[in-house]
Amino acid sequence: MTTPTPLPYGTPDTPRIAVHGEAHLEVDPELARIAVTVHARGRDRRSTLADLTRRNxxxxxxxxxxxxxxxxxxxxxxxxxxxxxxxxxxxxxRTHYGTVHITAELTDHTALGELTTRLADLELTRVMDLRWALRPDSPAHRQARQQAVTAAVQRAREYADALGTTLTALVELADTGAEQPDRHRPRSGGAETRAIAYSGDPDDIPAPPLDLEPRRQHVHATVTARFTMAPPTL
Incomplete structure (x- = not known):
């Protein structure tokens, strides 16, 4: 005899409860990404390439x-x-233009301001696109997921308490949107700053380091949890 599959919405003898759990964290960034563009211009292709190579x-x-x-x-x-x-x-x-694009990720935010200023002092070098970010395996992501699960359990218990009963088992736990991942792609939490600094005259007195304040990162986690509970007395 085949055992019937339990209905997703439960039965009077085995009622189910479904809840969402969410967590929102605000943490310091772990990485700073900068984009650097090196330029060269000349009438001759070979001399343009040589200048570009030297500056790069x-x-x-x-x-x-x-x-x-x-x-x-x-x-x-x-x-x-x-x-x-x-x-x-x-x-x-008429002339030749040359460009090279460089991307650098830094973990030391103190060094970031100094490096940005020194790069801007280089000949025909432009610093752009500052973005703050967390690593994909940052502990902040794990912490947010754990807090979301805790919130889901707490919410389910509150509903059960309101009915004068208790939870008996966890039936399902899933990231919200796990079956439709394209709708819940992670979004960048970094802040973008365009045209941070431009190339200057290399003979000038070096400029003081830029004071760049890291932007706090927002981490969000959402789970869906389903539990069974003892039949309440209504």
């Missing part, structure tokens, strides 16, 4: 000099683009 090397060497404060360093898009101009019926190359 200077930027990378400066970032690497911060040692353990750098979590990750990546080179992104590299381009050398000719600008054409028409003269009569012929197209001619």
């Amino acid at each position: 090397t200077a930027a990378l060497d400066l970032i690497r000099s911060y040692g353990d404060a750098i979590e990750r360093l990546q080179t992104g898009t590299f381009t050398i683009t000719p600008e054409l101009t028409r003269k009569g019926r012929e197209e001619r190359v």
Whole structure:
């Protein structure tokens, strides 16, 4: 004889209760990401490439000099683009533009302001796009999930108490939206600042480090929990 599958909404003998549990945390960021763009411009393609290579090397060497404060360093898009101009019926190359995009992640927020200022002092180097973030495996995410579960259990117990009964078993526990993950993709909690600093004259007196205040990160977790409870006396 096949045992009947319990109904998702329970029965009079085994009533069920479904609740949501949520948690919201505000924590300090663990990482700071900056985007650096190195530029070069010249009439000759080869000299433009040489200038771009020299400036890119200077930027990378400066970032690497911060040692353990750098979590990750990546080179992104590299381009050398000719600008054409028409003269009569012929197209001619007027000038060449070169760019290299660099991304750096720092764990030391004190070093961030100094590095940003020093990068801006480099020739034709632009610092943009500051973002604060947490690591994917940050303890803050685990803490939020645990608090969401605790909130769900507490809420279920309050409903059971209101009925004069008690919970008997946990039937299901799931992240809200676990069956439709595309609707609940994690969103970046970082703050974006465009055009933090621009290249300056290398002969100028070095500017003092920028005072960059980390933006607190918001961590949110939601769970759905289903319990059975002893039949209440109504």
